[in-house]
Amino acid sequence: MIRLAHITDPHLPLAGARPGELASKRILGWLSWRLRRWRNHRREVLDLVMADIAASGARHVALSGDLTNIATRAEFAKARKWLTGIAGPGKLTFVPGNHDCYVADAAQAGLASLAPWMTGVAEEKSLPEFPTVRYLGNVALIGVNSSYPAPWGEASGRVGGKQLKALAGLLTSCAAKGLCRVVLIHHPPLAELATKPRKALKDADALKDILKTHGAEAVLYGHNHLWAHDALETATGRAHLLAAPSASMATGRSRPPGGWQMLRISRAQGVWNITVERRGLSGDGEGVVPLETLRLSSRD
Ligand SMILES: [Fe+2]
């Protein structure tokens, strides 16, 4: 049995911006943080969630993006320091979110410095080709990058034809090896799971076709800052689409308070069983408590 922890959207508190960095779409995100979002995303909440994961015995942490807010140099330096304190690249897999690719210079601003946690290779210095894959026992954790520098006013995502084609091949080859395929992506994988069209994955329909044709056992995503579970029938069985709220969300906001989910993945008689334990901030904001447990299977 593999224990895999999923967190998403930590949105580490804004760490400052150079004047030149704000001469772009970043100015909107900077204002939004100053006016509103600093009340939502709280470091003390994130610290409680991460302490709960550390005590859980999870073998690996899957992080589905939005570590930063406006992708500045200072934010990436802070994100790298935070990741280093949480887990080495061999114990945590990260895929970028739209906030980590807020503007076209995000890679030069420092997104590439997080590459070791995308690939598992400590020396990695440039953004890898996606999809990435990590093998955790009989689980293949497949990282898909849905981030791109979206136009002003949008928080959309895009996977792209080249990555979709590679994903199709990877899903098929991992199934042939008898592996449980867990896809990690920031944006909701289906168009109908987006909260607004301007926040959706632009090629969601193409991704859905790939998932239905080649199959997957689970898709872990974020972006909506909401808990969600949906099932997608595929050619190889049932794929479970699982989302969690922002790991740093305070109580009393318009989205659920910070939480995370533990997947316990096992196989019996040719069927993958995934038990999902959801945990989140208590009402008083003092600790992390169990919320619900889902018992899922790749077959009925
Ligand atoms: Fe987010």
Ligand SMILES: [Fe+2]
């Ligand atoms: Fe997002």
